[in-house]
Amino acid sequence: MNDLLISLVLILVKLGLILGVVLTMAAYLVLAERKILGRMQMRYGPNRIGPGGMMQPLCDVIKLITKEDFVPERADKWLFLFAPGLTALTALLSFAVVPFAPPITLFGRQIPMVVCDLNIGLLYIFGLSSLAVYGVVLGGWASNSKYSLIGAMRGLAQMLSYELALGLALVPVVMSAKSFSLNAIVMAQADWPNMLRHPLAFTIFMVSIAAESKRTPFDMPEAENEIVAGYHTEYSGMRFGLFFVGEYINLVVIGAITTVFFLGGWHGPFLPPVIWFIVKVLFVAFLFIWARGSMPRPRYDQLMHFGWKVLIPLALLNVVVSGAISLALRS
Amino acid sequence: MHLWRDIKGTLQPFWVTLGYLFKKPVTIQYPEEKRSPPPRYRARIVLTRNPDGSERCVACQLCSAACPVDCISMQAAEDADGRRYAAWFRLNFARCIFCGLCTEACPTMAIQTTPDYEICNRDVLKLVHEKQDLMVDGCGKDTEYNFYEHAGIGVVNERGGNADEYGPVDPKSLLP
Numbered sequence: 001m002n003d004l005l006i007s008l009v010l011i012l013v014k015l016g017l018i019l020g021v022v023l024t025m026a027a028y029l030v031l032a033e034r035k036i037l038g039r040m041q042m043r044y045g046p047n048r049i050g051p052g053g054m055m056q057p058l059c060d061v062i063k064l065i066t067k068e069d070f071v072p073e074r075a076d077k078w079l080f081l082f083a084p085g086l087t088a089l090t091a092l093l094s095f096a097v098v099p100f101a102p103p104i105t106l107f108g109r110q111i112p113m114v115v116c117d118l119n120i121g122l123l124y125i126f127g128l129s130s131l132a133v134y135g136v137v138l139g140g141w142a143s144n145s146k147y148s149l150i151g152a153m154r155g156l157a158q159m160l161s162y163e164l165a166l167g168l169a170l171v172p173v174v175m176s177a178k179s180f181s182l183n184a185i186v187m188a189q190a191d192w193p194n195m196l197r198h199p200l201a202f203t204i205f206m207v208s209i210a211a212e213s214k215r216t217p218f219d220m221p222e223a224e225n226e227i228v229a230g231y232h233t234e235y236s237g238m239r240f241g242l243f244f245v246g247e248y249i250n251l252v253v254i255g256a257i258t259t260v261f262f263l264g265g266w267h268g269p270f271l272p273p274v275i276w277f278i279v280k281v282l283f284v285a286f287l288f289i290w291a292r293g294s295m296p297r298p299r300y301d302q303l304m305h306f307g308w309k310v311l312i313p314l315a316l317l318n319v320v321v322s323g324a325i326s327l328a329l330r331s
Numbered sequence: 332m333h334l335w336r337d338i339k340g341t342l343q344p345f346w347v348t349l350g351y352l353f354k355k356p357v358t359i360q361y362p363e364e365k366r367s368p369p370p371r372y373r374a375r376i377v378l379t380r381n382p383d384g385s386e387r388c389v390a391c392q393l394c395s396a397a398c399p400v401d402c403i404s405m406q407a408a409e410d411a412d413g414r415r416y417a418a419w420f421r422l423n424f425a426r427c428i429f430c431g432l433c434t435e436a437c438p439t440m441a442i443q444t445t446p447d448y449e450i451c452n453r454d455v456l457k458l459v460h461e462k463q464d465l466m467v468d469g470c471g472k473d474t475e476y477n478f479y480e481h482a483g484i485g486v487v488n489e490r491g492g493n494a495d496e497y498g499p500v501d502p503k504s505l506l507p
Contacts, residue, residue, distance in 0.1 A: 039347045158451045294344035 006109070014115050018095050023153045025250035025281075027057035033248075033289045036128055040293040061062040064241035066210035072144055072234045079142035084235065084242035087135030091249040097121035098256045099183045101273045113274075113290070114183060121182040124175065124255060126167060129212060135160045136214075136221060140231035151230025155214060155221030161307040162218075163212040168315035171323040172198045173261050182257075186265030193264030200318045200328050202262045204311055206287075209258065211307065213250045251288060255281035264294050371472075372446035373431045374423055378462070379443050379471035387441035387465070387478065390417040394433035396440050402426035403433060403442075416480070420462040425455045439478035443471040 006322075015229035029054060031046065038045025047051035071080055101113035118124050133156055140152020174180060176197060177188035195202045222230030232243045257282040259265055266273035268280075298306070349464050390407035400423075408418035433442050437484050451474070452458050470476070 039356065040351050041352055042351060042399070043356045044360070047360075290345060290348065294348040295341075 010111060011115060011156065011199065014113075018100075018115065019092070021093055022249055022252050023245070025252050026245055027046070027233070027288055029285055029289075030060070030244075031056050031240060032285075033292070036286070037293050038287050040290075040312060061241070062236050067237035069237040070171060070234075075188075075234065076142035079138045080234075081239070083139035083142060084137050084232075084239045084246070086221070087132060087246035088139065088242045088249060091126050091246045091253055092252045094128045095256065096104060096127050097224050098126050098260060099186055099255070099265065100277045101148065112183070117181060117183045120180045122170060122185070123179045125182075126163070129159075129166075132153040132250070133260065135243075136231045139243070140221075141233070143233050143234035147227040147229070147233045148231050150227050151221045152235070155231055158214070158218065158220060158307075159212055160331060162208040162305060162311070164309040165204055165208040165307060165315050166212055167313065168319055169201045169208060169262060171298075171315075171319045172193045172201045175326055186260055186267070189264040190267055193262060193267070195262040195264075198262075198318070198322060201322070203260065204315050204318065208311055209254050209287065210291065211303065212294070213254055214247070215231045215251070215254075215288050217295035218303060220303060223297060251285050252281060254288070255284035256283045340385055368448060370446060371444075372448070373429045373444040374448035375424075375445050375446055375450050375463065376427065376429075376433065377443055377467045377471065378420065378441050378465045381471060381477045381479075382470055382475060383477070384468075386416055388417050388420065388437045389415040389439055389441070389478065390420075391415070391438065393436040393438065397432040397436035399430060399432065400426050400428055407487040416502075417462060422465055424450055424458040424460060427463045438472065439475050440473050445471075448454060 013209075016121060034056075035045035035053065037048075046056045048054040049059050070149075073078055096115040097118050098114070099114035099117065103110050103112045105111070126316070135151045136155035136159070140148040140150075140155065144150075173185060173194050176194065177185040179185065179188075191192045210216075216223050220230075222232065224230075232240055235243060263284070266277040268276035271279070366456070378386070378388055388405075392405065392407070395403040395405060395492050402423040403421070405416040405420040407415055410417055429444070433445050434444055438441075450458070
């Protein structure tokens with residue numbers, strides 16, 4: 001009984017910690033993205049509120065909360081109200097299986113630094129990222145707006161097709177770790193990060209996760225200069241905020257799972273593991289922001305062609321080749 | 332296949348944006364840093380004075396007629412010696428579009444634009460400038476021009492006695 005209570009409290013503490021850190025990171029990634037993009041375009045970005053614009057996320061939240069929560073006429077009301085929550089929720093839930101430090105021993109108890117070390121953690125993340133499609137699709141469908149619907153359709157097709165490439169890119173990682181557990185995958189990268197062991201898989205993974213999370217070179221679902229804001233055109237106030245924050249939580253999640261799968265997780269010299277983990281997550285987030293500042297948006301059909309005709313065959317080939325190599329190395 | 336071209340085209344923009352990341356922004360941070368506009372910038376409108384310090388405006392209404400948004404109004408009055416002046420002169424900056432047509436229309440160089448662009452105000456009525464708000468002490472862009480030294484003869488100067496004045500032309504003597 002006592003033991004169960006302690007485990008429960010520990011889980012709650014870890015949940016609270018992760019929620020706080022991830023939400024703060026997401027809020028400040030918005031600011032960081034705006035500032036970095038600004039500097040890439042030779043302007044300052046937000047720098048009025050607080051020192052260096054540090055209070056900007058707070059003001060944004062206040063603004064979003066106090067704005068009118070508008071439901072368009074003839075929208076599917078309950079789906080419309082439900083969809084943004086789904087986006088933010090699936091993004092947040094993915095963090096439950098991400099190990100952010102090695103287990104620590106406290107008062108004779110071994111505490112794993114992960115909320116829940118599922119032995120099918122990778123599949124869990126995939127399941128959630130498939131569910132995240134529903135946030136986009138339901139939001140776009142329920143809005144009763146052509147732009148939203150176009151955005152939702154694009155989002156649906158794009159996310160489903162790139163999930164295939166994403167999954168195939170992770171097969172070599174699972175093969176070299178011999179486990180679906182994220183903890184085991186991190187442990188298997190103690191000497192070599194998977195990025196160096198599977199460079200092609202890493203490249204495919206980076207491209208398809210950008211498409212999967214609708215980040216900028218692949219932001220067709222919300223392409224603002226063709227379809228206003230895509231699937232969240234009709235949203236206002238905090239519901240738009242949930243989509244928005246969900247996107248940035250997703251950026252943190254992408255950073256985390258890229259770190260876990262390819263950059264060696266919390267492994268690293270000199271610095272404590274948690275710091276290494278955060279540094280790697282922020283570096284991946286910077287990569288995506290950098291890509292947003294650099295890359296134009298491809299056409300929608302180009303995106304689908306690239307996914308189905310280039311990435312998926314490449315990923316399949318990569319699975320076969322790396323499987324053969326690991327077989328040859330074993331014998 | 333343009334594989335190399337495509338890979339180069341994908342990676343090169345990253346290098347370019349990384350370069351720009353470390354350049355100084357060109358933004359002028361307005362309330363702290365102010366740019367000084369060129370001298371002929373068309374912003375706040377003023378009424379200037381002659382080199383001898385008298386008012387230039389003769390209330391001819393040409394500026395008010397030229398104004399495309401009708402933001403200038405005035406009432407003409409006459410001195411004891413017959414010289415015209417504006418009894419009141421009102422310029423509504425809430426309406427003004429700073430086109431400068433009034434300054435082009437003005438025969439006496441009285442109404443002129445200045446580079447002072449910080450005139451916005453939350454209270455619209457404070458943007459309606461009366462004559463005492465518009466009058467300035469200097470001559471503005473032309474420091475020598477005085478309308479009544481070239482025109483208005485018979486009003487402030489005696490007819491016939493001026494240095495650059497010729498006698499009246501006899502139209503009949505010009506006949507072939």
